[in-house]
Amino acid sequence: MKRSSLFFVLLSIILLVLSSCGSAGNRDEASFNADVLENNQSSLLVQPVEGSRELSSADKIVVYINDDVKLVDSQGKEIEVSQIKAGDKVQVFYNGAIAESYPAQIHKCYKVKLMD
Template identity: 45%
Template sequence: MIKRICYRGIILIFLVISLIGCNNSGKSQYFFNGTVLENNETHLLVKPEEGTDELKSSDKITVSLKETSLLNTRDEKVKIRDIKEGQKVQISYDGMIAESYPAQIKKCDKIKILD
């Protein structure tokens, strides 16, 4: 009887750990603020703000707009043409920055216009 309880306990612990390890909400965990230098309607060229970790990677970052939600200051969806050079934006991404010049973010979930 005790062996059965121990086996069930071990299996239960294993299942809980497996489910926790598989939990991936698909949301970005990384973000930074920057200034739009260029908008070519498929990518943005952004200069990260002073003091950000992203600025340590590069002073310019190309952000892919494929599958990216674009929002204004009121969290309403906007078109890519609504993002103008000189605007401050918040970039939410997967944490991966390709080391090139300019650096590249290929998986960006959300870009929010801040001003």
């Protein structure tokens, strides 16, 4: 009887560990609106707008831009990073993780939408 109970407990633990290794779900799970302070072509320095959850983390955030980041205008058309200028408003879609540094950093950005 002890063996079957131990087997059941171990099996439950293994299944619990494996289930927590799954994907995080929707890639666009977190987003916030921000004002662009600088465009360095490979990153954007942004300031989250008043009232956003991200503003409670940091007043400035570096958003890293690589080939996997989709850049779109307000109509959904693809744009180049050079079209984003200081003073523009953007919506940043990311995995929800913000590195605590100053300025803070977002390494897993999926999409940046240039707002009107």
